[in-house]
Amino acid sequence: MIGGYRQLIEEGPRVTTVPAEGDASHVIDVSKPSVARVYDLALGGKDNYESDRVIYRQIMEILPEVPEWAKENRRWLQRAVQWMSREQRIDQYLDLGAGLPTVQNTHQIAQGVNPMAKVVYVDNDPSVIAHGRALLMDNERTDFAAADFTRPDEVLSDPAVKETLDFNRPVGLIQALVLHHIGDLDEVLANQAEYLAKLPSGSCVAISHACNPRDGSEAATLAAVFEDKFRPHFPSLRFRSPAEVTSMFGDFELAEPGLVRLFDWYEPGAQPEESPAENYRAAASQFLICGVARKP
Known part of the structure:
Protein backbone atom coordinates (compact mmCIF):
# COMPACT_ATOMS: atom_id res chain seq x y z
CA MET A 1 0.00 0.00 0.00
CA ILE A 2 2.86 2.39 0.61
CA GLY A 3 5.97 2.46 -1.54
CA GLY A 4 9.49 3.47 -0.64
CA TYR A 5 10.65 3.74 2.93
CA ARG A 6 10.40 6.12 5.87
CA GLN A 7 13.65 8.02 6.34
CA LEU A 8 14.98 7.79 9.87
CA ILE A 9 14.72 11.08 11.72
CA GLU A 10 17.38 12.15 14.17
CA GLU A 11 16.48 14.18 17.24
CA GLY A 12 16.36 17.91 16.67
CA PRO A 13 14.46 20.49 14.61
CA ARG A 14 14.71 18.81 11.23
CA VAL A 15 12.38 18.41 8.30
CA THR A 16 12.09 15.09 6.52
CA THR A 17 10.22 13.78 3.50
CA VAL A 18 8.11 10.65 3.73
CA PRO A 19 7.71 8.92 0.35
CA ALA A 20 4.14 7.82 -0.32
CA GLU A 21 2.20 6.27 -3.19
CA GLY A 22 3.06 7.49 -6.66
CA ASP A 23 5.20 10.60 -6.93
CA ALA A 24 3.58 12.39 -3.98
CA SER A 25 5.56 13.06 -0.82
CA HIS A 26 4.62 14.31 2.63
CA VAL A 27 6.85 16.48 4.75
CA ILE A 28 7.18 16.01 8.50
CA ASP A 29 8.38 19.13 10.29
CA VAL A 30 9.48 17.76 13.65
CA SER A 31 10.28 21.26 14.96
CA LYS A 32 6.53 21.87 15.35
CA PRO A 33 4.22 19.86 17.63
CA SER A 34 1.64 17.59 16.04
CA VAL A 35 -1.77 16.95 17.62
CA ALA A 36 -1.53 13.30 16.57
CA ARG A 37 1.92 12.83 18.07
CA VAL A 38 1.02 14.61 21.34
CA TYR A 39 -2.01 12.33 21.68
CA ASP A 40 0.19 9.33 20.93
CA LEU A 41 2.53 10.49 23.69
CA ALA A 42 -0.39 10.66 26.13
CA LEU A 43 -1.16 7.04 25.27
CA GLY A 44 2.43 6.04 26.01
CA GLY A 45 3.48 5.87 22.36
CA LYS A 46 6.99 6.48 21.04
CA ASP A 47 6.25 8.19 17.72
CA ASN A 48 6.98 11.71 18.96
CA TYR A 49 9.74 14.31 19.01
CA GLU A 50 11.06 16.96 21.41
CA SER A 51 8.64 19.59 20.09
CA ASP A 52 5.76 17.28 21.04
CA ARG A 53 7.27 16.47 24.42
CA VAL A 54 7.68 20.17 25.30
CA ILE A 55 3.97 20.79 24.69
CA TYR A 56 3.01 17.60 26.49
CA ARG A 57 4.93 18.63 29.61
CA GLN A 58 3.13 21.99 29.57
CA ILE A 59 -0.23 20.26 29.21
CA MET A 60 0.53 18.00 32.15
CA GLU A 61 1.18 21.04 34.35
CA ILE A 62 -2.39 22.21 33.76
CA LEU A 63 -4.19 18.91 33.29
CA PRO A 64 -2.27 15.94 34.72
CA GLU A 65 -5.30 13.74 34.02
Whole structure:
Protein backbone atom coordinates (compact mmCIF):
# COMPACT_ATOMS: atom_id res chain seq x y z
CA MET A 1 0.00 0.00 0.00
CA ILE A 2 2.86 2.39 0.61
CA GLY A 3 5.97 2.46 -1.54
CA GLY A 4 9.49 3.47 -0.64
CA TYR A 5 10.65 3.74 2.93
CA ARG A 6 10.40 6.12 5.87
CA GLN A 7 13.65 8.02 6.34
CA LEU A 8 14.98 7.79 9.87
CA ILE A 9 14.72 11.08 11.72
CA GLU A 10 17.38 12.15 14.17
CA GLU A 11 16.48 14.18 17.24
CA GLY A 12 16.36 17.91 16.67
CA PRO A 13 14.46 20.49 14.61
CA ARG A 14 14.71 18.81 11.23
CA VAL A 15 12.38 18.41 8.30
CA THR A 16 12.09 15.09 6.52
CA THR A 17 10.22 13.78 3.50
CA VAL A 18 8.11 10.65 3.73
CA PRO A 19 7.71 8.92 0.35
CA ALA A 20 4.14 7.82 -0.32
CA GLU A 21 2.20 6.27 -3.19
CA GLY A 22 3.06 7.49 -6.66
CA ASP A 23 5.20 10.60 -6.93
CA ALA A 24 3.58 12.39 -3.98
CA SER A 25 5.56 13.06 -0.82
CA HIS A 26 4.62 14.31 2.63
CA VAL A 27 6.85 16.48 4.75
CA ILE A 28 7.18 16.01 8.50
CA ASP A 29 8.38 19.13 10.29
CA VAL A 30 9.48 17.76 13.65
CA SER A 31 10.28 21.26 14.96
CA LYS A 32 6.53 21.87 15.35
CA PRO A 33 4.22 19.86 17.63
CA SER A 34 1.64 17.59 16.04
CA VAL A 35 -1.77 16.95 17.62
CA ALA A 36 -1.53 13.30 16.57
CA ARG A 37 1.92 12.83 18.07
CA VAL A 38 1.02 14.61 21.34
CA TYR A 39 -2.01 12.33 21.68
CA ASP A 40 0.19 9.33 20.93
CA LEU A 41 2.53 10.49 23.69
CA ALA A 42 -0.39 10.66 26.13
CA LEU A 43 -1.16 7.04 25.27
CA GLY A 44 2.43 6.04 26.01
CA GLY A 45 3.48 5.87 22.36
CA LYS A 46 6.99 6.48 21.04
CA ASP A 47 6.25 8.19 17.72
CA ASN A 48 6.98 11.71 18.96
CA TYR A 49 9.74 14.31 19.01
CA GLU A 50 11.06 16.96 21.41
CA SER A 51 8.64 19.59 20.09
CA ASP A 52 5.76 17.28 21.04
CA ARG A 53 7.27 16.47 24.42
CA VAL A 54 7.68 20.17 25.30
CA ILE A 55 3.97 20.79 24.69
CA TYR A 56 3.01 17.60 26.49
CA ARG A 57 4.93 18.63 29.61
CA GLN A 58 3.13 21.99 29.57
CA ILE A 59 -0.23 20.26 29.21
CA MET A 60 0.53 18.00 32.15
CA GLU A 61 1.18 21.04 34.35
CA ILE A 62 -2.39 22.21 33.76
CA LEU A 63 -4.19 18.91 33.29
CA PRO A 64 -2.27 15.94 34.72
CA GLU A 65 -5.30 13.74 34.02
CA VAL A 66 -4.61 13.84 30.26
CA PRO A 67 -3.01 10.35 30.03
CA GLU A 68 -6.05 8.83 31.75
CA TRP A 69 -8.38 10.77 29.48
CA ALA A 70 -6.51 9.53 26.39
CA LYS A 71 -6.87 5.93 27.56
CA GLU A 72 -10.52 6.50 28.46
CA ASN A 73 -11.18 7.80 24.96
CA ARG A 74 -9.78 4.56 23.54
CA ARG A 75 -11.94 2.52 25.92
CA TRP A 76 -15.00 4.51 24.87
CA LEU A 77 -14.17 3.94 21.21
CA GLN A 78 -13.90 0.22 21.84
CA ARG A 79 -17.29 0.08 23.58
CA ALA A 80 -18.96 2.23 20.92
CA VAL A 81 -17.61 0.27 17.94
CA GLN A 82 -18.45 -3.05 19.58
CA TRP A 83 -22.03 -1.88 20.15
CA MET A 84 -22.40 -0.59 16.59
CA SER A 85 -20.94 -3.82 15.21
CA ARG A 86 -22.82 -6.24 17.42
CA GLU A 87 -26.17 -4.59 18.10
CA GLN A 88 -26.56 -2.36 15.02
CA ARG A 89 -24.97 -4.88 12.62
CA ILE A 90 -22.72 -2.21 11.11
CA ASP A 91 -19.81 -3.76 9.25
CA GLN A 92 -18.16 -0.72 7.64
CA TYR A 93 -16.62 2.35 9.25
CA LEU A 94 -15.20 5.73 8.26
CA ASP A 95 -12.76 6.95 10.93
CA LEU A 96 -12.04 10.67 10.49
CA GLY A 97 -8.84 12.18 11.89
CA ALA A 98 -7.78 8.71 12.95
CA GLY A 99 -4.38 9.64 14.38
CA LEU A 100 -1.38 7.38 14.84
CA PRO A 101 -1.96 3.63 15.12
CA THR A 102 -2.21 2.44 18.70
CA VAL A 103 -3.62 -0.51 20.67
CA GLN A 104 -7.12 -1.58 19.59
CA ASN A 105 -7.61 0.51 16.47
CA THR A 106 -11.07 0.75 14.90
CA HIS A 107 -10.51 -2.06 12.41
CA GLN A 108 -9.26 -4.40 15.12
CA ILE A 109 -12.30 -3.69 17.27
CA ALA A 110 -14.80 -4.06 14.43
CA GLN A 111 -13.14 -7.15 12.96
CA GLY A 112 -13.05 -8.69 16.43
CA VAL A 113 -16.85 -8.76 16.22
CA ASN A 114 -17.15 -9.36 12.47
CA PRO A 115 -13.99 -10.45 10.60
CA MET A 116 -15.57 -9.17 7.37
CA ALA A 117 -15.86 -5.59 8.63
CA LYS A 118 -14.27 -2.86 6.50
CA VAL A 119 -12.65 0.34 7.78
CA VAL A 120 -11.25 3.41 6.06
CA TYR A 121 -9.05 5.74 8.11
CA VAL A 122 -8.76 9.40 7.12
CA ASP A 123 -5.95 11.74 8.17
CA ASN A 124 -3.68 14.32 6.56
CA ASP A 125 -0.97 14.50 9.24
CA PRO A 126 2.27 13.37 7.51
CA SER A 127 3.29 11.28 10.54
CA VAL A 128 -0.05 9.48 10.48
CA ILE A 129 0.08 8.92 6.74
CA ALA A 130 3.45 7.17 6.96
CA HIS A 131 2.65 4.98 9.96
CA GLY A 132 -1.00 4.36 9.08
CA ARG A 133 -0.36 3.06 5.60
CA ALA A 134 2.49 0.86 6.76
CA LEU A 135 0.32 -0.69 9.49
CA LEU A 136 -2.50 -1.52 7.10
CA MET A 137 -0.44 -3.18 4.40
CA ASP A 138 -1.43 -6.65 5.58
CA ASN A 139 -5.14 -5.99 6.17
CA GLU A 140 -7.03 -6.21 2.88
CA ARG A 141 -10.32 -5.06 4.43
CA THR A 142 -8.85 -1.81 5.73
CA ASP A 143 -7.67 1.23 3.79
CA PHE A 144 -6.29 4.72 4.38
CA ALA A 145 -7.26 8.03 2.76
CA ALA A 146 -4.64 10.78 2.99
CA ALA A 147 -7.25 13.53 3.05
CA ASP A 148 -8.37 16.52 5.13
CA PHE A 149 -11.47 15.53 7.09
CA THR A 150 -12.60 19.19 7.12
CA ARG A 151 -13.27 18.79 3.38
CA PRO A 152 -16.10 16.26 3.15
CA ASP A 153 -16.22 16.34 -0.65
CA GLU A 154 -12.52 15.46 -0.79
CA VAL A 155 -12.94 12.62 1.70
CA LEU A 156 -16.10 11.15 0.19
CA SER A 157 -14.63 11.21 -3.33
CA ASP A 158 -11.32 9.64 -2.28
CA PRO A 159 -10.76 6.29 -4.06
CA ALA A 160 -10.08 4.51 -0.76
CA VAL A 161 -13.48 5.61 0.54
CA LYS A 162 -15.42 5.05 -2.67
CA GLU A 163 -13.94 1.62 -3.36
CA THR A 164 -14.10 0.28 0.20
CA LEU A 165 -17.39 1.56 1.61
CA ASP A 166 -20.92 1.00 0.28
CA PHE A 167 -23.06 3.99 1.20
CA ASN A 168 -26.21 2.08 0.27
CA ARG A 169 -25.76 0.21 3.56
CA PRO A 170 -25.28 1.52 7.13
CA VAL A 171 -21.91 3.07 7.93
CA GLY A 172 -20.36 3.92 11.29
CA LEU A 173 -18.82 7.41 11.27
CA ILE A 174 -16.10 7.85 13.91
CA GLN A 175 -15.11 11.35 15.03
CA ALA A 176 -13.05 10.79 18.17
CA LEU A 177 -11.48 13.98 19.56
CA VAL A 178 -11.27 15.67 16.16
CA LEU A 179 -14.14 18.17 15.83
CA HIS A 180 -12.74 20.44 18.55
CA HIS A 181 -9.81 21.09 16.19
CA ILE A 182 -12.13 23.07 13.88
CA GLY A 183 -12.34 26.57 15.28
CA ASP A 184 -15.58 27.74 13.66
CA LEU A 185 -18.74 25.98 14.86
CA ASP A 186 -20.60 26.95 11.69
CA GLU A 187 -17.89 25.19 9.68
CA VAL A 188 -18.23 22.11 11.87
CA LEU A 189 -22.00 22.00 11.35
CA ALA A 190 -21.69 22.57 7.59
CA ASN A 191 -19.19 19.72 7.31
CA GLN A 192 -21.35 17.50 9.50
CA ALA A 193 -24.37 18.16 7.32
CA GLU A 194 -22.48 16.78 4.32
CA TYR A 195 -21.25 13.68 6.12
CA LEU A 196 -24.57 12.90 7.81
CA ALA A 197 -26.54 13.39 4.60
CA LYS A 198 -24.32 10.80 2.89
CA LEU A 199 -25.06 8.16 5.53
CA PRO A 200 -28.07 5.90 4.88
CA SER A 201 -30.72 4.92 7.42
CA GLY A 202 -29.35 2.69 10.18
CA SER A 203 -25.96 4.42 10.19
CA CYS A 204 -24.38 5.71 13.39
CA VAL A 205 -22.05 8.55 14.29
CA ALA A 206 -19.78 8.44 17.36
CA ILE A 207 -18.34 11.73 18.65
CA SER A 208 -16.04 12.61 21.54
CA HIS A 209 -15.20 16.27 22.12
CA ALA A 210 -13.49 18.65 24.56
CA CYS A 211 -16.05 20.39 26.76
CA ASN A 212 -16.45 23.81 28.33
CA PRO A 213 -19.78 23.84 30.20
CA ARG A 214 -19.73 27.67 30.22
CA ASP A 215 -21.58 27.75 33.51
CA GLY A 216 -19.13 29.74 35.60
CA SER A 217 -17.85 26.58 37.25
CA GLU A 218 -14.27 25.54 37.98
CA ALA A 219 -14.55 23.20 34.98
CA ALA A 220 -15.39 26.13 32.71
CA THR A 221 -12.43 28.11 34.05
CA LEU A 222 -10.05 25.17 33.54
CA ALA A 223 -11.24 24.68 29.96
CA ALA A 224 -10.75 28.38 29.18
CA VAL A 225 -7.25 28.40 30.71
CA PHE A 226 -6.26 25.31 28.72
CA GLU A 227 -7.59 26.72 25.45
CA ASP A 228 -5.87 30.09 25.93
CA LYS A 229 -2.56 28.52 26.98
CA PHE A 230 -2.23 26.36 23.88
CA ARG A 231 -3.84 28.59 21.26
CA PRO A 232 -0.39 29.67 19.91
CA HIS A 233 0.38 26.02 19.09
CA PHE A 234 -3.14 24.79 18.22
CA PRO A 235 -5.00 27.96 17.12
CA SER A 236 -8.15 26.17 16.00
CA LEU A 237 -8.69 24.27 19.29
CA ARG A 238 -12.15 24.98 20.72
CA PHE A 239 -13.79 23.58 23.84
CA ARG A 240 -17.57 23.56 23.38
CA SER A 241 -20.70 23.36 25.49
CA PRO A 242 -22.82 20.18 25.63
CA ALA A 243 -25.52 21.94 23.59
CA GLU A 244 -23.01 22.80 20.85
CA VAL A 245 -21.70 19.22 20.74
CA THR A 246 -25.26 17.86 20.63
CA SER A 247 -25.91 19.97 17.53
CA MET A 248 -23.15 18.06 15.72
CA PHE A 249 -25.33 14.94 15.64
CA GLY A 250 -27.87 16.69 13.40
CA ASP A 251 -31.24 14.94 13.46
CA PHE A 252 -29.72 11.59 14.41
CA GLU A 253 -31.20 10.01 17.55
CA LEU A 254 -28.77 9.90 20.50
CA ALA A 255 -28.57 6.40 21.93
CA GLU A 256 -28.67 5.75 25.66
CA PRO A 257 -27.09 7.17 27.84
CA GLY A 258 -27.03 10.32 25.66
CA LEU A 259 -24.25 12.91 25.69
CA VAL A 260 -22.16 12.16 28.78
CA ARG A 261 -18.64 12.22 30.18
CA LEU A 262 -16.41 9.61 28.53
CA PHE A 263 -16.32 7.26 31.50
CA ASP A 264 -20.12 7.54 31.95
CA TRP A 265 -20.91 6.11 28.51
CA TYR A 266 -22.07 2.51 28.44
CA GLU A 267 -23.56 0.30 25.76
CA PRO A 268 -27.30 0.96 25.36
CA GLY A 269 -29.26 -1.75 27.14
CA ALA A 270 -26.31 -2.70 29.36
CA GLN A 271 -25.82 -1.88 33.01
CA PRO A 272 -23.75 1.28 33.67
CA GLU A 273 -20.26 0.49 34.86
CA GLU A 274 -18.82 1.98 38.02
CA SER A 275 -17.52 5.44 37.12
CA PRO A 276 -13.85 6.24 37.83
CA ALA A 277 -14.75 9.91 38.32
CA GLU A 278 -13.24 9.89 41.77
CA ASN A 279 -9.81 9.54 40.12
CA TYR A 280 -10.19 13.01 38.59
CA ARG A 281 -10.39 16.48 40.02
CA ALA A 282 -14.01 17.67 39.94
CA ALA A 283 -13.22 20.21 37.23
CA ALA A 284 -11.21 17.77 35.13
CA SER A 285 -13.98 15.15 35.26
CA GLN A 286 -15.95 17.19 32.70
CA PHE A 287 -13.02 17.67 30.32
CA LEU A 288 -14.29 15.30 27.59
CA ILE A 289 -17.83 14.29 26.61
CA CYS A 290 -19.15 11.78 24.08
CA GLY A 291 -22.18 10.24 22.48
CA VAL A 292 -23.34 7.82 19.79
CA ALA A 293 -26.37 8.55 17.61
CA ARG A 294 -28.32 6.58 15.00
CA LYS A 295 -29.94 7.74 11.78
CA PRO A 296 -33.60 6.68 11.74
